[in-house]
Amino acid sequence: MKNKPSTPGLILNEELLFEKGKKGRNGFSAPKRDVPSFSMDEDLTGDGPDFPDLYEVDVVRHYTRLSQWNFGLDTGMYPLGSCTMKYNPKINEKLSGLQGFKDAHPMLPQEVCQGALKLMYDLEQYLARITGLDAVSLQPAAGAHGELTGMLIFSAYHKKNKDPRSKIIIPDTAHGTNPASAAFCGFKTVSVASGDKGILSPSDVADIMDEDTAGIMITNPNTLGFFEENVKEIADIIHAKGGLVYCDGANMNAIMGIVHMGRSGVDILHLNLHKTFSTPHGGGGPGAGPICVVEKLRPFLPVPRIIEKKGKYILKEKCSDSVGKVHSFFGNFGVLIKAYAYILSMGIQLKNVSQLAVLNANYIKEALKNDFHLPYDRPCMHECVFTDKKQAEHKVTTLDIAKRLIDYGFHPPTIYFPLVVKGAIMVEPTETESKENIDLFIETMKTIAKETESQPQLVLDAPKIAKVSRLDETSAARKPVLTA
């Protein structure tokens, strides 16, 4: 390596806000008081909350310093498997802040919010076309929320057919939100394992599919990084016994413009706009998890629906089969704007996005397969899974490798997921990383592999360059301190 990847920097310590301030200070410009004081009911009024009084400079310094303790996508690469940490376009931030969107009340009369209604209507159409499904709801506020909505639709569909079902088939590689969402709707999870190739086998599904099973929740591509090649046959098995197919679309970044979900037999799919469609992660949201469904499930979508009639957009509140509302208003409109702008910026290049994401992942897989154990040595999609098997011989674990990557300026990949792979290290570079960035990542991983053999303490003691060293998570849980 030419230069050191990191140096000690200008990182200053900063107390909690509750350790600062003086009574009477103020950081908010008081609006003019142009009305008299009115009497209040003394029984109901209290003293107000115990917040510190801070002045603007203290607050600005506080959050500026805190921000400098964070690694963000704009700092460096986040090869987090199943998270699709792609670049967050700055123009989209500006556009979601346009006055007409930002300051619009959600209950405006429809004739004066046509801009927003058109944006949402068009976004629904684009997402339907991208996924190859027929109707979309933008209401769910996150992927898990989309999954819940999908499960509500499963439940409503079977109830309407007077055919209540109690089980859902879920692969053991599924993200935890899948069984959690199914359980929310009272479904019992029936687990199915992936076969030797890392994908589901139709006969395994056929063995457990019955008429008490509402359907299956698959992730495609799955969390091992593989396309479920037998998806159509599996969907046929499910459909033959009256079930539905739910697809977790978290890994959509691998297949845009290539895979047609409708033709694959999928009935409901959720998308993660904060993954595939470039909206920022925000340190834990807000995201958006719209759902796309086949025509027969359109009547079950949440209300209100947006209808277009002669160039005007109307909200339809009454749809008798709808699962109802899952959000107080229309969903995360401010996030939807960014995804919409991203789609308009890319157009059919969304297919290139997927091709390059898959190219990047396979390149990493080939480059590192001699340094890190690869449980499935076959072409992957947009992410690949390694394990710490080789490094374990030197008592170095996946966790240690992850922490050492930090010292080299990378956010660690996803670790210990999927659960079925012991010591999993899931790497998803995304298409927005250049060959140079990826070569640097590869070189870094090789360096860590060498350190594991010759100087393991460097890896075990990592990270060294972060503001804190490894934290005691055990006592944090045993004796929780959750407020100042």
Added chain:
Amino acid sequence: MMRYLPHTTADIAEMLETIGISTIDALFSAIPEACRHDKDLDLPEALNEWDLEKHMNALSNEMADSSTYKVYIGAGSYSHYIPSALSYLLGRSEFTTAYTPYQPEISQGTLQAIFEYQTYVARLLGLEVANASMYDGATALAEALLMALRITRKKCVAVSSAVHPFYRQVIESYFKPTDFNVIYLPFLKNGRTDLDALTKSDDLACVAVQSPNFFGVVEDLAGAGNVSKQNNAILVACFTEPLAYGMYKNPGDLGADIACGEGQSFGIPKSFGGPGLGMFASKTAHVRNMPGRLVGRTVDKDSNRGFVLTLSTREQHIRREKATSNICSNHGLCALASAMYMALLGGTGIRELARLNYDKAEYLKAELKRNGIAIPFEGPTFNEFVVEFPKGFNKKSKKLLKKKIIPGLSLKPYYPELGDYHLVCVTETFSKEDMDLFVREVFS
């Protein structure tokens, strides 16, 4: 080349060589023909940044936003000033582009900020612990009811019909596939929940009351607390306007075990209804049943103070189908915005701003009353209240819309029995001149 895509032809060629294939298409050979698109995606031609901006400006210009219209609606989405310092700080990409803080060593910014947020929310609501956020007030309330059912192991919840109608719809949706029961409590002539209507029950998990309620009326939370106790149930207090707690007694002090609601008023733009902020707090005793992420304080190897996500065994990534909720991504950046807001406002500032909102609304109420408009609900309100406009007000509404005034929200679609009642909201963003003009126009 598209500016987010770095691969040159040479890059691609080198990478294909390393992989040992000749074309990118070969990477997708495992995908059966039957599963593929057979033509290019039907999407508009890609727009450059300049044309995209023009397109979006055109859409934005078709919106009645607060800068050009006077919109006297609250109903779960409120107009409040957002300090420039807040917008500036929130735009820092180390906050916006960061991932969930699963790697705490490089996420101390987010983690300390959320720990501070949790502290602010707990103090605001008078409870002991708050989570790191949920999606919005409606889903937070639905989750609060499910939490109460878990804690008490009972099957029934009582919800006031003065809770926001959309929140009640979300509750209905969440509860449909379960075998839990929801009973609704009617409201009285004074606009408050009829607590006496609750018939004694052994199977009641909680009583849920919104305060200030959908009519803007401040409820008798202490009374609701007593009724809950009599039924061995939990009091769940929810809200759509947290600024009210800058001056009114908080739910924790009045007996709520769980308090939840919409935090959008605190530094988050209305943005046509989302993203908002689900604030959620409870007593410590219930923490292991709480949904959502929690940030806890700890130390590192060198005894430096640090923060981590904690009590994760409640959550989906550990407990899967046995988790307290399915929530994963929450509304971290919105929680951060609200913490910045509470920081800038301060304890003194929030009392003053709450008081100003109260007085502005009381001023409009008094002026309307003085001119003969009936105020049907006698109870104390905060920054919104119900008025009874004269019959056939719809015609007047349409005229006012042309003058860029939206005179509140008609309650007919939500409470048909309330006929011509309108819900009118005033915040610190409305001047005396605005309100005088509103009154003049209503009576013109």
